[in-house]
Structure formats: structure tokens, C-alpha cells
Amino acid sequence: MWLINVHTGKLEKHMVAPPYAILSHTWRDSEISFQDRTTYADIDTCCIDKSSSPELSEAINSMFRWYRDSAVCFAYLEDLPIGQGAATKLELERCRWFTRGWTLQELIVPTAVRFYDRGWNDRGTKAALRGAVSRITGVRLGVLLGEDLSRLGSIPVAVRMSWASRRTTTLPEDMALIYGEGANAFIRLQEEIIKRINDLSILAWDSRERCRIGPYCGILAASPADFAHASRNFATTS
16 A cells, blocks of 8 residues: 655555554545655555556555554645644534535544644544534444444445435445445445345335336335435434
């Protein structure tokens, strides 16, 4: 994997990664690319060569592991006003970071997440802000604290889908991480889940708006948004 040496500012490729920090953020304009990195320093997307299809595919498939194995994840909220002390729920829920599809795993998977405002002031950790973050995202406290992460597969699929229900991605395929399927990517994702997991909660979706289009809706949801209220049907332990 590619890492930036914080002492030299240079990109280095590692077969076995040393302890590393990882950055999570959103972009307002264009992203800094791997090629741009040869001109000036940045982090995150510049460590992936998107011009290489094999490397991009490998990076997408490895993203979960990269965030899981990081020593700490720095979440930069570029629309969080500069302040001191712990960020409030009102401040956090206005941040775009909590509405993007990619940042869901970047919130859940790392053991340690630290939130920074637009001035790079430390505004609290995932653990310290767990109550506010749970209410904003719907993600269970046990998952945020890492207690349920090893048992993530035991949480009903519909509940996990509900965590992504109010999030958006640039491409429909980004939400499903299945490419080449276009608008059918999320259908394909559900088909793969059904093949591998015996969990009928995947059918516990509801989209009254979609069903007004015609007399039939099919048995699979069109997007994670159809699972917005699914978690209400399942008991929680946190």
C-alpha cells in the first residue's frame, strides 16, 4: 500500500505497512489525485493511482481493511465551524461528512476516530461523542465503541442498510461497490447477500413512493433509502 512519510513528505510503497494514520474527509471541489501528489503534498486519495484500473479496483476492495488496521483515523469536517472543546450534536449533524456513503465505513471500522473542524482543531473522538454520533447516524453504540464490530454479521442486514439509508454517493455503484451495473448495482448487491446470508430482514424495506409508480415493486429494494425505517422493526441492545 502507498503511504505518505510524514517526516519526508514523500510517497512510499509498503508491502507490510508500519503503524499508520488514515484520513477521512469529503471534497467540495475536485479531489487531489495520485498524479497531483508529484507536485505538492496531500493525503488520502493521492495514495491511490486512479488512472490504473487494477490498482483502483484493489484499493476499493481493500478499503475496509485499510481503515480497520489503521492506528487512528482523522476525520476532517471541512464544514464544522472552528471551535474549542467537544463538538455538539447540532454542529455535527450539519456536516456533509455524515451524509456521504463512503464515510460510513470510515466511521464504523477504525478503532479510533478523531474529529477535526475546518481549522484542524480537535473536537472529540468517536468514543467521546458516541451519543451524538449514534443519534445522527443511527449506528448502534456498541458498534461505534467497537464492542459489536466482531459480531457485525449478527446484526440484521436491514439494520445495517438503514445506516446507509440517508447517505448519498456520486455514483449509484459507489453505494453497492459493484461496478459496471449502473442503476442495478444495489439489486446485484442484495442478490449476492441473499446467496451468502440466510437473513430475511433484507426483505424488510418499505418504499411507498416507489410503489406508486406501478402496481408491482419486486421483492428487492431499489436503494438503501428504502431501509430508512427498517431498524425500528428490530430490537437493539444499545
